[in-house]
Amino acid sequence: xxKRKTLKVLITAFCLIVLSLFFSSVSDSAEYVIxxxxxxxxxxxxxxxxxxxxxxxxxxxxxxPRKLEQMHQEITLRHMPDGWCFDCHNAxxxxxxxLANGKLISFGESYYLCGxxxxxxxxxxxxxxxxxxxxxxxxxKEYRLCVHCHWPHEPAFKPLTPMPPPVKPSDIK
Amino acid sequence: MKKIIENxxxxxxxxxxxxxxxxxxxxxxxxxxxxxxxxxxDAFFQKHFREMTEKxxxxxxxxxxxxxxxxHKKAVKVGAEKALPDVLFGYGLDLSRCIGCRRCVYxxxxxxNQSLDPQVQWISVLRFKKGDKxxxxxxxxxxxxxxxxxxxxxxxxxxxxxxxxxxPCVKAxxxxxxxxxxxxxxVIDYNWCIGCRYCMAACPYGARRFNWGxxxxxxxxxxxxxxxxxxRPRYRGVVEKCTFCxxxxxxxxxxxxxxxxxxxxxxxxxxxxxxxxxxxxIEHKRVFRLKEDLNTNPKFYYFFAYGK
Numbered sequence: 443x444x445k446r447k448t449l450k451v452l453i454t455a456f457c458l459i460v461l462s463l464f465f466s467s468v469s470d471s472a473e474y475v476i477x478x479x480x481x482x483x484x485x486x487x488x489x490x491x492x493x494x495x496x497x498x499x500x501x502x503x504x505x506x507p508r509k510l511e512q513m514h515q516e517i518t519l520r521h522m523p524d525g526w527c528f529d530c531h532n533a534x535x536x537x538x539x540x541l542a543n544g545k546l547i548s549f550g551e552s553y554y555l556c557g558x559x560x561x562x563x564x565x566x567x568x569x570x571x572x573x574x575x576x577x578x579x580x581x582x583k584e585y586r587l588c589v590h591c592h593w594p595h596e597p598a599f600k601p602l603t604p605m606p607p608p609v610k611p612s613d614i615k
Numbered sequence: 616m617k618k619i620i621e622n623x624x625x626x627x628x629x630x631x632x633x634x635x636x637x638x639x640x641x642x643x644x645x646x647x648x649x650x651x652x653x654x655x656x657d658a659f660f661q662k663h664f665r666e667m668t669e670k671x672x673x674x675x676x677x678x679x680x681x682x683x684x685x686x687h688k689k690a691v692k693v694g695a696e697k698a699l700p701d702v703l704f705g706y707g708l709d710l711s712r713c714i715g716c717r718r719c720v721y722x723x724x725x726x727x728n729q730s731l732d733p734q735v736q737w738i739s740v741l742r743f744k745k746g747d748k749x750x751x752x753x754x755x756x757x758x759x760x761x762x763x764x765x766x767x768x769x770x771x772x773x774x775x776x777x778x779x780x781x782x783p784c785v786k787a788x789x790x791x792x793x794x795x796x797x798x799x800x801x802v803i804d805y806n807w808c809i810g811c812r813y814c815m816a817a818c819p820y821g822a823r824r825f826n827w828g829x830x831x832x833x834x835x836x837x838x839x840x841x842x843x844x845x846x847r848p849r850y851r852g853v854v855e856k857c858t859f860c861x862x863x864x865x866x867x868x869x870x871x872x873x874x875x876x877x878x879x880x881x882x883x884x885x886x887x888x889x890x891x892x893x894x895x896x897i898e899h900k901r902v903f904r905l906k907e908d909l910n911t912n913p914k915f916y917y918f919f920a921y922g923k
Binding site: 578 | 699900
């Protein structure tokens with residue numbers, strides 16, 4: 443009788459160990475994925491500019507930092523000191539952005555790129571705190587990408603013209 | 616012993632009967648007997664909102680829709696969605712982001728059918744000098760009007776109804792025309808409000824507004840999706856205020872001010888849901904509530920997300 447009991451205990455313990463191993467491996471593989479409870483509108487490209495490969499295809503990549511003279515002169519980088527196009531853009535496949543670790547991401551996921559430096563902001567953004575939300579408070583939400591409000595080459599939020607002040611009680615006829 | 620007065624016609628009326636008759640007669644003159652149409656009398660004898668049966672409510676909503684269509688020349692849907700179960704609404708406003716652009720004020724006016732003339736606005740954006748005595752409400756500026764905002768050296772704080780858990784305005788109302796709903800929204804029944812403005816005197820946040828004149832709004836600017844306790848067209852002589860856009864939020868949508876805010880300073884959600892963004896703000900950021908010392912227990916949380 444006692445033997446059977448110990449056997450039962452052993453079997454249960456074994457099952458539990460196997461199960462826990464299985465679940466831990468699952469959670470390991472899910473480490474990179476941000477659970478998506480939201481949708482984002484497409485990135486705000488200048489019309490006709492994307493895909494970048496339509497011009498850059500077959501053009502040799504000059505990776506030396508320099509002043510641009512033929513194209514994109516309108517872009518002045520006021521983001522980080524000594525910054526350069528290929529800090530974020532990918533030289534070999536222009537339709538992608540490049541993280542510091544070499545991983546290529548699409549323009550629609552540019553928040554990973556911004557999050558490399560602005561980690562606390564990315565954390566708040568994912569939680570729904572940083573940035574604008576529209577949609578359902580209890581359901582499907584639409585987030586904005588960082589670049590919808592912050593032009594990535596000059597990210598400071600631009601001042602706005604305020605709406606008119608309320609009528610003063612003394613001005614009411 | 617009754618004192619009998621005998622008059623020349625020989626009719627004997629005692630003093631008490633005469634007085635009773637006179638009182639009834641006077642009361643009768645106060646009744647608007649010239650109004651013959653049935654809808655007026657339905658409105659006159661309308662029950663309190665919380666005592667209405669489903670049938671009563673349906674009749675009232677139909678009557679209001681008919682009234683509004685006649686008055687505003689536009690079909691207006693008056694809903695009465697009930698509070699959702701296990702929901703307590705909370706609002707967050709990030710003072711480190713607000714730039715004082717007043718987009719919220721006007722989005723609110725559009726959504727909630729406030730009067731354009733005389734002007735009624737539910738949100739006041741206050742401007743404070745940075746580094747001055749903290750939160751000196753008396754010296755805050757409501758009428759600032761620069762070319763561009765934010766102005767250097769100033770910060771902005773929008774104030775609207777704080778949806779108190781312990782609302783002083785509700786206690787002040789003599790007709791019980793205002794009360795707190797189960798989802799935490801303090802509402803007003805415009806058909807029960809007698810316009811005494813006691814609630815306005817009781818509110819420490821100056822959040823309530825009074826319709827001093829007949830509210831004016833052109834038909835094309837009337838939002839036809841309304842709620843009985845929210846943005847349905849109002850009357851002269853009633854009090855109104857922010858209801859967290861009850862007509863939107865009870866259908867799962869964000870309030871209009873949240874959706875318009877260009878800097879995303881406004882947050883909204885269910886305080887009972889640990890996953891909601893408002894809970895995240897309360898748990899992770901520096902939060903305060905306006906005039907906390909008054910024990911009104913507001914559900915409107917001001918916070919600073921940007922803190923270095």
